[in-house]
Amino acid sequence: MSGTLRVMGRFIVADFLERVRRYGFFVTMLAGIYLGYAVNAEYIVIYLGEYRGAYNSAWVGTLVALASAVFISIVGFYIVKNSVSRDRQTRVGQIIAATPVGKLTYLLSKTLSNFLVLSAIVGIQVIAAAVMLLLNPERPEFEFWELLSPFLLITLPALIFVAALAVFFESVRILSGGFGNVVYFFLIEALLVVPLVGGVKHFDHLFIREVEASMHDGARAAYPEFGGGFALQAGPRDMRVERGTVKIFRWDGMTWTPEMVARRLTWYLYAFLIVLAAVPFFDRFDEATIRKSRGRKNRDGPTGEGRLAGVISSLTAIRLSSRFGRLLVAELRLMLKGLHWAWYLVSLGLVIAGFASPTETVKQSLLAVAWIWPILVWSKLGMREAYHGTGQLIFTAPGIRLRQLVAAWGAGIVVALITGMGAGVNLLMAGDLQSLAGFGAAVLFIPALALAFGSLSGGSKLFEAVYVFWWYLGPMNRTPTVDFTGMVTDPATTTGYAVLSLVCVGIAYAARRKVPGVSTA
Amino acid sequence: MNLSINNISKRYRGDVWGLRDFTLEVGPGVLGLLGPNGAGKSTLMRILATITRPTAGTVTWNGTDIVGSPDTVREVLGYLPQDFGVYPNLDTVEFLEYLAAAKGLDGTTSRKRIDELLQLVNLTEVRRRPIGKFSGGMKQRVGIAQALLNDPRLLIVDEPTGGLDPEERVRFRNLLSDLSGERIVILSTHIVSDVEAAATDIAIIRRGELVAHHTPEDLLRTVEGRTWEWIVQSDAVEEVKKRYVISGTMRRSDGVRVRLLSPDSPHSSARQVPPTLEDAYLAAISTPSAPGGTPA
Numbered sequence: 001m002s003g004t005l006r007v008m009g010r011f012i013v014a015d016f017l018e019r020v021r022r023y024g025f026f027v028t029m030l031a032g033i034y035l036g037y038a039v040n041a042e043y044i045v046i047y048l049g050e051y052r053g054a055y056n057s058a059w060v061g062t063l064v065a066l067a068s069a070v071f072i073s074i075v076g077f078y079i080v081k082n083s084v085s086r087d088r089q090t091r092v093g094q095i096i097a098a099t100p101v102g103k104l105t106y107l108l109s110k111t112l113s114n115f116l117v118l119s120a121i122v123g124i125q126v127i128a129a130a131v132m133l134l135l136n137p138e139r140p141e142f143e144f145w146e147l148l149s150p151f152l153l154i155t156l157p158a159l160i161f162v163a164a165l166a167v168f169f170e171s172v173r174i175l176s177g178g179f180g181n182v183v184y185f186f187l188i189e190a191l192l193v194v195p196l197v198g199g200v201k202h203f204d205h206l207f208i209r210e211v212e213a214s215m216h217d218g219a220r221a222a223y224p225e226f227g228g229g230f231a232l233q234a235g236p237r238d239m240r241v242e243r244g245t246v247k248i249f250r251w252d253g254m255t256w257t258p259e260m261v262a263r264r265l266t267w268y269l270y271a272f273l274i275v276l277a278a279v280p281f282f283d284r285f286d287e288a289t290i291r292k293s294r295g296r297k298n299r300d301g302p303t304g305e306g307r308l309a310g311v312i313s314s315l316t317a318i319r320l321s322s323r324f325g326r327l328l329v330a331e332l333r334l335m336l337k338g339l340h341w342a343w344y345l346v347s348l349g350l351v352i353a354g355f356a357s358p359t360e361t362v363k364q365s366l367l368a369v370a371w372i373w374p375i376l377v378w379s380k381l382g383m384r385e386a387y388h389g390t391g392q393l394i395f396t397a398p399g400i401r402l403r404q405l406v407a408a409w410g411a412g413i414v415v416a417l418i419t420g421m422g423a424g425v426n427l428l429m430a431g432d433l434q435s436l437a438g439f440g441a442a443v444l445f446i447p448a449l450a451l452a453f454g455s456l457s458g459g460s461k462l463f464e465a466v467y468v469f470w471w472y473l474g475p476m477n478r479t480p481t482v483d484f485t486g487m488v489t490d491p492a493t494t495t496g497y498a499v500l501s502l503v504c505v506g507i508a509y510a511a512r513r514k515v516p517g518v519s520t521a
Numbered sequence: 522m523n524l525s526i527n528n529i530s531k532r533y534r535g536d537v538w539g540l541r542d543f544t545l546e547v548g549p550g551v552l553g554l555l556g557p558n559g560a561g562k563s564t565l566m567r568i569l570a571t572i573t574r575p576t577a578g579t580v581t582w583n584g585t586d587i588v589g590s591p592d593t594v595r596e597v598l599g600y601l602p603q604d605f606g607v608y609p610n611l612d613t614v615e616f617l618e619y620l621a622a623a624k625g626l627d628g629t630t631s632r633k634r635i636d637e638l639l640q641l642v643n644l645t646e647v648r649r650r651p652i653g654k655f656s657g658g659m660k661q662r663v664g665i666a667q668a669l670l671n672d673p674r675l676l677i678v679d680e681p682t683g684g685l686d687p688e689e690r691v692r693f694r695n696l697l698s699d700l701s702g703e704r705i706v707i708l709s710t711h712i713v714s715d716v717e718a719a720a721t722d723i724a725i726i727r728r729g730e731l732v733a734h735h736t737p738e739d740l741l742r743t744v745e746g747r748t749w750e751w752i753v754q755s756d757a758v759e760e761v762k763k764r765y766v767i768s769g770t771m772r773r774s775d776g777v778r779v780r781l782l783s784p785d786s787p788h789s790s791a792r793q794v795p796p797t798l799e800d801a802y803l804a805a806i807s808t809p810s811a812p813g814g815t816p817a
Contacts, residue, residue, distance in 0.1 A: 315641075316634045318672050319627035320596070326622040334619060338610030338651075389606025393667060396570050397624040398595040404623060515572045 036128020438486010
């Protein structure tokens with residue numbers, strides 16, 4: 001037992017150090033600090049209708065703890081969902097597989113390492129919350145436990161849950177890639193929304209119902225006429241306090257009963273059960289399992305027979321040609337090769353539906369669906385060279401840096417045009433030129449965003465996470481300004497997205513100053 | 522045709538030097554670049570392939586600086602890196618067509634050339650199989666084919682024989698010799714036998730510095746009269762290893778036959794033997810120099 005714990009301890013420490021030394025972790029830490037600032041500047045607030053609590057230790061601690069838990073629930077998953085795959089990619093996994101370390105020990109270590117990484121981010125936010133409290137003019141007195149307890153009892157249980165889910169998703173092959181990233185987004189959306197609309201309280205991983213009830217009690221004690229309401233919201237600075245339209249009350253924090261604490265600790269048990277459920281799916285880096293499964297389509301695979309002939313007769317003399325079209329076609333083939341036939345079938349369905357449906361339906365939902373469908377195709381843009389290690393082969397070609405970037409962007413544009421074609425023709429036939437302009441800007445913008453994020457991160461997850469979130473807020477919920485499809489935005493915003501496309505391509509170009517996937521440090 | 526490397530240095534973070542003041546003139550033929558792991562061979566290869574920029578110094582191709590104008594050399598470059606990846610969903614033909622398009626090759630001629638190269642690397646039968654299913658050796662052959670796609674005048678191959686079996690290694694060396702006529706081929710390796718068969722020139726690099734640059738014949742001459750074989754008892758081998766540079770040991774019934782380098786006869790029973798390139802290489806890299814590591 002102690003041997004297992006020692007092994008786990010070493011795994012956790014090694015994994016944690018490997019991750020916190022990465023650039024991405026630094027960026028995430030900055031985002032965490034920004035979160036603290038955003039609360040301080042009242043970009044992130046909790047309002048109970050026209051009421052809110054005074055910014056004391058309890059209110060600030062709970063506000064930042066909840067905001068942090070939501071942030072980690074959505075973004076944190078994507079940050080940590082790479083610990084098993086990195087071992088697979090670096091082939092460290094095969095070394096581990098040859099040791100007596102069991103599947104459960106390994107997966108638990110990964111979960112705890114995920115938990116540690118996420119806790120480090122939250123730790124920064126605790127400090128940010130404390131600093132913010134000291135700086136806030138509403139500050140009455142500094143109460144350490146009131147500030148810290150929401151992080152310990154609200155945020156940390158949410159973190160262990162997310163950490164375990166990340167390991168589960170990595171262990172189940174179908175969920176381990178981009179498809180899983182999209183599935184998780186909708187899963188966590190449901191988990192965030194269900195408690196607020198009266199779902200089962202045991203699935204409230206943020207404990208938001210109890211927080212809401214406690215805050216309501218505080219508001220009602222100060223203002224008996226208080227009528228309810230609860231919103232944790234992010235957006236432009238809320239000016240209601242300055243305008244004097246908000247009533248402020250004192251809230252001294254949650255009264256943590258043993259039953260409440262036990263319910264929060266249950267999330268550690270849930271996390272353990274999730275890891276336990278992942279064990280049968282985890283292949284323990286047995287590549288043969290993957291090959292066997294993938295090989296079903298192609299039973300007569302290569303045997304490896306045949307050797308280098310090594311005799312040169314005459315080779316055809318080559319001619320140079322600067323035709324951009326060949327590279328564009330090659331990029332398009334690279335994007336689409338390997339997709340399941342069902343992908344094309346659904347795409348065809350979207351084209352027909354876009355063409356045949358009423359224009360309003362197209363604008364309200366169909367175009368949005370048409371442009372979430374290829375997300376896993378776009379998300380490979382810009383990252384392939386680093387991810388597959390082909391950078392040294394490609395970027396030693398003449399004039400390639402810009403040419404290949406534009407070709408990849410072009411291929412992404414073609415995919416956007418194909419899946420959105422039905423909708424585009426519909427808008428054209430309806431004479432809705434403003435929407436058509438928005439359509440054009442989006443066709444440029446989506447692959448440009450993918451290129452920028454892929455080139456910056458060297459992976460697909462950043463785009464998948466940000467794009468799904470953006471798409472959910474914009475095209476799906478029709479929020480003006482963030483709707484990049486141009487269906488609810490004005491011409492200025494459409495122009496803005498067109499310009500932003502060029503900025504994204506510029507960022508991708510700058511990110512390729514060094515050959516992707518080659519360490520020169 | 523001339524590749525001129527002038528006083529190039531590459532410094533990494535933490536004041537670690539990959540290359541220090543490295544100068545070399547390379548003409549047509551096969552240059553074997555030999556050095557132990559971490560000597561700076563791959564750093565040099567990446568600089569020549571325009572992937573990495575040197576911290577100081579210049580590299581010119583026919584008089585044009587390739588750091589300032591990388592396309593000058595990229596148009597004539599074939600590069601087989603030590604580690605490279607493939608797109609697993611593409612088959613061999615698609616992958617090579619993709620790279621041909623990236624290199625700006627004409628469609629018709631590149632298709633013919635791809636067919637010929639697939640024959641050369643013996644992948645014609647599996648040309649339509651996804652590369653993701655290939656073994657390490659097969660992927661290495663794809664790498665060789667892509668390096669030859671554009672009929673390169675400068676061919677850089679970095680540790681190329683890793684995934685090849687012994688017979689393929691011999692064929693690959695022959696292939697390099699065949700190619701070398703009107704080209705510059707730079708073969709980087711730590712395996713002396715790879716260089717022995719193919720190189721017309723040998724450069725030895727250690728800790729980022731050039732320690733020798735000779736023809737194979739001249740390199741052999743540097744250890745002429747310094748190579749000895751001596752049969753010693755097993756328990757004396759460790760002591761001998763401390764005193765001499767050992768290039769080989771072989772256990773026999775009467776003791777251990779030790780092959781060593783020494784300016785003088787190590788013992789009256791030792792006999793002088795003709796040197797090999799391995800002896801010359803070991804002699805070159807065993808010369809004392811300043812301590813300090815370099816990344817690969």
